Amino acid sequence: MRDVLHMRVSLAVLLIDDFTGRIITSSDAQVSVEGGRKPVVKREGFRVFTNLTEPEVRVRAGGPCYCEEEQAIDLRQLDRSLPVVRLRLRPNRWYPLPAGTARVSVQLPEDTQLLAYCQESGGYKRLLADYTKGSQEISLYQGDSEELEGKACCIMGKDGEPEPLRLGVLKDREAGLYQLLQLPENAYKRAGTRVYPAACLPAGPARTCYLPLKGGGQKEPVYTFVQICGTRQTVQQVTLRTDRENRMEL
16 A cells, blocks of 8 residues: 655745846745745745644745845635745845846935835836725736735825835736735825835845846936835935946935
8 A cells, every 4th residue: 555645735935036026936045934844846936835833934035146034924814725925035236137227325224214216117007996095905007927916116196295005915916906015195096196116125223225226228217215214204316327336325
């Protein structure tokens, strides 16, 4: 009689390159679960963990070209038939950047979050439906295959002031319907409202940070930097140079 080995898939992690918006299928990044065995790596990029016994786990990911990220996950909140979690990884200084990239070195004050986006790039999304103040969901035009789950964004009102939000799980790709991890404070109309995916540096201790930004085919792209510290928000536009390091102090 042949022995039958039963394995239960507890968690599948997809790592997203925050610079390209694509799934990382190569070995450039690794992921681990505290107390768990090494994952089975699938060709499509899934890192599959089996037979996890704890209801809550801590996932760590990173690599030679990526900053380290850590996230606590409650396995009980996942779909048992498809327990997939997407985790975004930011490039570090050893990331192989394409030509035309604006490299930024920024002095980030303590407990300050920084968002950066380019209004001239054309990489914005549009609302597919009005956003009602307080709604836990938002509907965006999904015109490409870019992975946006977990992505920091800025939504623009008629006054031209950007407001941060963060996308969560994609619930319906055809409808571009996302849960929101961070809700905007205002309502927005479908007509004319743009949502800009943004590069993001999280708040933390005062430190020097590295941020690669796409040039969009321009030698001197103009980027909007949104600096958030507590309830205070400061917005400034900066002209950057591509293929060189731009030093900033906020």
